[in-house]
Amino acid sequence: MGASPSTTETARGGRGARERILRAAEELFYTRGIHATGVAALTQAAHVSPRTFYVHFPSKNALVEEYLRRFESEKPIPAEAELERADLSPAQRLLAIFAPLRGGSTELIRGCPFHNAVIEGAGELPEVARLAQRHKQAFRDRLVATAAEAGATDPETLGRQLAVIFEGANALAASCNDAQVFTDARQAAEALLKVALSASPGR
Structure with missing residues (x-):
């Protein structure tokens, strides 16, 4: 970082x-x-x-x-920043958040800084919890908006489901220090996206 x-x-x-x-x-x-x-x-x-x-x-x-x-301002989380890439289609941006980690294979996986801070706060840092909730909600909203751009019939559901996969992958990868989790998460996201887009009219 x-x-x-x-x-x-x-x-x-x-x-x-x-x-x-x-x-x-x-x-x-x-x-x-x-x-x-x-x-x-x-x-x-x-x-x-x-x-x-x-x-x-x-x-x-x-x-x-x-x-x-x-x-949230100066140093966006790299994986989340993939949603802003102009060189990718909306569907590609939704999958890009699951890209393999950058850096050497011996680098310790630490996961999401917001998640980590909330866990460490253990309910004793209310402002930290508020910041994390705001960030996570904003991220879900961006996923939903991108899902709508991609043509999903139900972008709200798709966006929220992708958020669950993404957040779960980050937590599991950090807990087990296992980068393979992101490959598995991307495959799950691809399957979910395929179903969501194939159900769209005209597809």
């Missing part, structure tokens, strides 16, 4: 401190987990002092929230 912030050769504090903190969060929260990453690790990776950290973020929870918001 981006380059490691530990490689940034920058003096502690100074201009760009907020961005370095966010980059550290992006790297460490995703690879190590939120609870396993303390403020000390974040400040060390970002090359800032604890005082500078709290100038920009009043708490670690506030940083977690901003970390998630960046996936």
Whole structure:
């Protein structure tokens, strides 16, 4: 999920401190987990002092929230961004979200950052849960809209079913550290899409 912030050769504090903190969060929260990453690790990776950290973020929870918001604006989740590709047909975009993972075979599969954050929050981070719900609903809406573009007779049902396959694949792949899950998920999505489109008038 981006380059490691530990490689940034920058003096502690100074201009760009907020961005370095966010980059550290992006790297460490995703690879190590939120609870396993303390403020000390974040400040060390970002090359800032604890005082500078709290100038920009009043708490670690506030940083977690901003970390998630960046996936909605500046750094979209790669698989979900496939739905925006102009070089693919709507049906192809629906299948592209199930593409095999990029990176080496030894890379640990971490799954969806929103899902991970909600699980780690265990009901104690309501704003994180709200952000995740908003993101997941927006993703389902995009699937439904793309299904309608593809010509599905019931795009609402198809979109929601594809969301279940996608989210389930992400969770299972992360739990088992098994990239094969995405190949299986794509085959299931292809079968579902074929049925949904063959039922459309004129097909």
